[in-house]
Amino acid sequence: MCIIPCLRRGGRAWLNALVLKTSRSEMASWVRIPPPPPLNKEEMSEQVRIFSYLPNPRVWKSMITAKIGKVDLKITGDKPLNLSNWLWDFEAREIDSSELDKLKLYKRTGKRGFKGILYKTDKFLEKHPFGTVPAGFNFDGSEGIFESNSIMRAVARVSSVKSLYGGEDAFKKSRIDSFLDSNLVFAREFQVYVLEINMLNEYLYKRMKSAYLFYLDGIETALSNDKFIAGSELTIADISFVCDVAQFLRERDKQNNINQQGFEVISKNFEKEFPKATNHLKKLSKKEEFKEIMFDYLNKVL
Numbered sequence: 001m002c003i004i005p006c007l008r009r010g011g012r013a014w015l016n017a018l019v020l021k022t023s024r025s026e027m028a029s030w031v032r033i034p035p036p037p038p039l040n041k042e043e044m045s046e047q048v049r050i051f052s053y054l055p056n057p058r059v060w061k062s063m064i065t066a067k068i069g070k071v072d073l074k075i076t077g078d079k080p081l082n083l084s085n086w087l088w089d090f091e092a093r094e095i096d097s098s099e100l101d102k103l104k105l106y107k108r109t110g111k112r113g114f115k116g117i118l119y120k121t122d123k124f125l126e127k128h129p130f131g132t133v134p135a136g137f138n139f140d141g142s143e144g145i146f147e148s149n150s151i152m153r154a155v156a157r158v159s160s161v162k163s164l165y166g167g168e169d170a171f172k173k174s175r176i177d178s179f180l181d182s183n184l185v186f187a188r189e190f191q192v193y194v195l196e197i198n199m200l201n202e203y204l205y206k207r208m209k210s211a212y213l214f215y216l217d218g219i220e221t222a223l224s225n226d227k228f229i230a231g232s233e234l235t236i237a238d239i240s241f242v243c244d245v246a247q248f249l250r251e252r253d254k255q256n257n258i259n260q261q262g263f264e265v266i267s268k269n270f271e272k273e274f275p276k277a278t279n280h281l282k283k284l285s286k287k288e289e290f291k292e293i294m295f296d297y298l299n300k301v302l
Helices: 058-070 080-085 122-127 148-158 170-195 202-225 236-260 275-283 288-294
Strands: 001-002 018-021 030-031 048-052 073-077 087-090 108-109 117-118 134-140 144-146
Touching: 018 202, 018 236, 048 058, 048 148, 058 073, 058 236, 058 288, 073 080, 080 087, 080 117, 122 134, 122 144, 122 288, 134 275, 144 148, 148 236, 170 202, 170 236, 202 236, 202 275, 236 275, 236 288
Parallel strands: 048 073, 087 117
Antiparallel strands: 001 073, 018 030, 048 134, 108 117, 134 144
16 A cells, blocks of 8 residues: 655655655565654645555656645555555545445446456545546545546646746646647557557557657657747646656567567657657656656666
8 A cells, every 4th residue: 555645845745654666677666664753733634635556657747746836745546456455535545355245335347447346436436437547636525636637737726836837827828738638649549558568450559659759749849949848947748748758668668579569669769769858858857856756767768
């Protein structure tokens, strides 16, 4: 189980349970650190809460935004295979085997990503009608937010660092949204690609390559004109770019598998084809706010 209570205002982060750390040798390992000093009631309230499988680069978007934006964020979750043993809810928690009979009214059959039996409360499905994770909530669970970019937007909206989402400029916000929408198309294709990577076909491969080239061509052009993707300041468009492209580059871990099926790694020439995007990715991933969340996730592939 992993509970990250809050990324606190002022950049203070206490991780008082089992914390995920990505390393070069394996995607995730578990480490235990000492508990923090007691917090008073006011300090314990969060502005945004997320339930998800962990580690999840898509959740990193909100974590990095919260760290830069000084937003209180609570994250609860577990390894993907363990989420069938969780009650999916605003107050998500591990299920004790003695409770199974009592919770049978919440049994659902997984339809996307997760297979088998899952336990989702009616309230969870009311707030998250697609029934997916990551599942975001406002501070009291009265509103559900789904899709990683939308959850990231919610974190940016409650942040005091307004430049993360275009300040008060409605058109700047819309420009940032334009990049996030393009990013979402790329990320959607990547999700399918990853799930089918052991059974690739020409159609699937071409769709993924087309989405990859379209998105990165646009990012390369944007960075030819500005310091950051959406202008002169760091925004959530940059944060989303780093997290999703970093995750896609782990495609390189599957090179032998992809080659054996008669295909090339799509990102094989990323550094040569998209030098500005590469430099932007490297530069941002080394910033403290990114590195503290991503650890050395990119070191193996970039």
